[in-house]
Amino acid sequence: MSTKLGFVGLSAGYSWAGKAHLPGLRLIEDSPYKITAIVNSTLEAAEASKKKNKLQDAQTFGSIQDLLSQGDVDTVVVSVKVPHHFEYVHAALEAGKDVVCEWPLGNGIQEAEELSNLAKSKNAKAGVVLQARKAPSIIKAKELVESGAIGEVVSTNFTGYTDKWSQYTDEHFPEYLNQRKNGANLLAIPVGHDLDALAFVLGEFEFLNGIVKTHFKETQVTHTDEHGKKTLTGKQTPKDTPDQVLVQGLLQSGTVASIRIEGLQSSELNKEKGFRWEIRGSKGEIVLTSKSLYSELEEVFIQIAKIDDNGNALPVEDLSVEYDPVAGNMKTYYQDYAEIKSSQYAQPQLNKFAGFTTFDDAVIRHRQLEAILRSSKSGRRETYI
């Protein structure tokens, strides 16, 4: 029996659903999925999306209410701006649908908790897209760590760079991302994704200290020409979202962890450097790198270098495989979701589907982000589990 998906946020123009979800679903052979409905802000927009995305069998709707009352769907995929997640997910759950929602689940922890509780009370199969857990190199890192390939894991260090949320804002960068009230900032989005990958591979924090700082309260809007050269447009845009996120703490496993992620215009010394993630053990080291801070946008590479029993450094092994970080990760995500759908678990047990992130997992990640913010204010170690 097919899973009938209704998409909220798949548009005729650029949309994340169109860039990642749809191509991912289309990579699945003998797919158990069928896209049966599209909702956009207007019926015309939904029609345009249907045509553009070649979904001739899909119903089209101009509102979530129409979709839920008239649509032939059992699962609603929500891929819209974060401030609208709550409304759409809440409505879908209330209507008895299963839901797949983009990360972050809520605009803040309260929304996420309320949605998670509602999903549980409705026995819904509710997934959040934290697809770093689908990147082959990140899965490989987890396997290596768990197999003891690098011995005891002593320390981990994650350094991430992005030009976004920096002193410059590209004219095409959605301005609402610079406003904290919209819950779609450096901390909420990339730090959330990256910390989820870290938790997946190494486990959660026993405690953490955080520093979250907004250095640039106004950013210069830039235009980039066809050669990639920037010029200032002369406009400024206010920004109250953080550009500096520092976290250090101890993982439950005993590993010390240090994370620094910043929004700052890259110099040539940091070009093509999205993140560098070191996992250092008593018997060797794993290094994961990517050109993007977002493991859902660019490939993540993995290298391992072991140390023999006498303490001698052995050659570096590159374990990277080619894969499609955008559609490929989503393909695997939806394959796992199909398994969830056919399982008895609504919020599946973590030890069974550690790679699949439910609303419960999203709540843990939201709580971690809240703990970082709390610690940044209190100066104290905070916990979130």
Added chain:
Amino acid sequence: MSTKLGFVGLSAGYSWAGKAHLPGLRLIEDSPYKITAIVNSTLEAAEASKKKNKLQDAQTFGSIQDLLSQGDVDTVVVSVKVPHHFEYVHAALEAGKDVVCEWPLGNGIQEAEELSNLAKSKNAKAGVVLQARKAPSIIKAKELVESGAIGEVVSTNFTGYTDKWSQYTDEHFPEYLNQRKNGANLLAIPVGHDLDALAFVLGEFEFLNGIVKTHFKETQVTHTDEHGKKTLTGKQTPKDTPDQVLVQGLLQSGTVASIRIEGLQSSELNKEKGFRWEIRGSKGEIVLTSKSLYSELEEVFIQIAKIDDNGNALPVEDLSVEYDPVAGNMKTYYQDYAEIKSSQYAQPQLNKFAGFTTFDDAVIRHRQLEAILRSSKSGRRETYI
């Protein structure tokens, strides 16, 4: 008039004084210094040192008391194991001598404070050797930062690696360094030096959080053959000194700072990597690197990459110059000390001789290390200024 130096700790075999101080002094043209006395644990050892180090005019003594009562010296240089600093420095100050002491000044903050107070009461010209401030690349970094070459300094990140104080201990590594009671461990020595360089270039912390952890409580003793290959000797040596030091905080300047320094056997992925120190600003970035965690052992390289006013990355400039990190830094240190000696300032005003580290500076650095340890216990932000 020559400054008459009496050396405590310059031996016939390997000694830091013989490796760094003596060659540094000998690089000074028209030197204002004369080494007039050597003290070792026995008179015979002092005689052997005199011969080996070609100091035919030096007096020799078998005890600090003999040096102080009979020696023709006005400045005592103390370069011995940390647990003996207090005794020798205290005696020299009491005898009215000026003193140059290796870092760390004391075995812990109490000793350092007592020595600093004594130096002040004696109006002594008391210097501590924190010679990272003499490395040309570190001086260059300070000049660049202060000239605004990289705009507002937004963040700094220091990542340091050493094989020492790790799960392995070379059979020639002095075992007392693995014992916390001796005050000569990863935190006290390299972290102290590195944090001093950071303070020199970027200023002190407004507050910091620290994590100091001893992961390896026992280390395997290794033998290294002539090809650099290690084998276990089968011996273990206990270790209660830290191998993980994490610090994050806010500098008084508003820059966020993240520091991680660890003692862990390097893999091929970290070979030749002593430290990487990023200083990131609104208009560009400075990166300092060295093959050693100790800027007093290996050259420190410096690169800068600026960002133009439109946010475009400009080419990397390598500003590294060739220099002798061991004797060269000590040469400059002693040249500055000569200036201190001829000045009216006993504990010179920092703004006049920011590059010269007095006992007062050493106390600040000791306090910072104490703050890191306090924070590691309390989980809270700590201050030290």
